[in-house]
Amino acid sequence: MKRALLGFLVLLVACAPAQQATTVVIDSTFGDEATLTFVQGGLQFNPGSVPALGTIVVVQGQALKTLDASSPCKPNADSTELSCELGDVATAQTLGLSGQNVTASVSYRRTGSNRVYLEIAK
Numbered sequence: 001m002k003r004a005l006l007g008f009l010v011l012l013v014a015c016a017p018a019q020q021a022t023t024v025v026i027d028s029t030f031g032d033e034a035t036l037t038f039v040q041g042g043l044q045f046n047p048g049s050v051p052a053l054g055t056i057v058v059v060q061g062q063a064l065k066t067l068d069a070s071s072p073c074k075p076n077a078d079s080t081e082l083s084c085e086l087g088d089v090a091t092a093q094t095l096g097l098s099g100q101n102v103t104a105s106v107s108y109r110r111t112g113s114n115r116v117y118l119e120i121a122k
Contacts, residue, residue, distance in 0.1 A: 034046060034108070045119075046092040047091070047092075051088055051090040053109045053110065055085075056086070057104060058107075060102070064080065066096060
């Protein structure tokens with residue numbers, strides 16, 4: 001019985017509507033006006049009207065590589081993850097990158113708060 005329930009839960013989480021619903025819940029719970037979106041040739045983080053502090057973008061996928069020699073992104077050993085420490089961000093920043101099956105998230109804080117915000121690329 002436990003195996004059947006576990007299998008059902010894994011199947012539920014793996015389906016696209018459940019993944020999209022999970023993203024919406026995370027954004028509405030931990031996010032704010034900032035956005036993280038895929039654009040032609042990369043990924044763009046826009047902090048909105050207030051600077052984002054201590055900004056870190058994590059990109060996961062296959063065959064990831066940066067398209068800019070001065071990129072703040074550092075790959076792991078097998079090129080399945082890029083960690084991009086952007087620091088304090090006041091205006092939209094675009095990270096040039098390529099890869100397959102790419103997902104991305106960004107975490108940051110706002111002035112006057114220790115709360116950590118999280119956005120996920122849609």
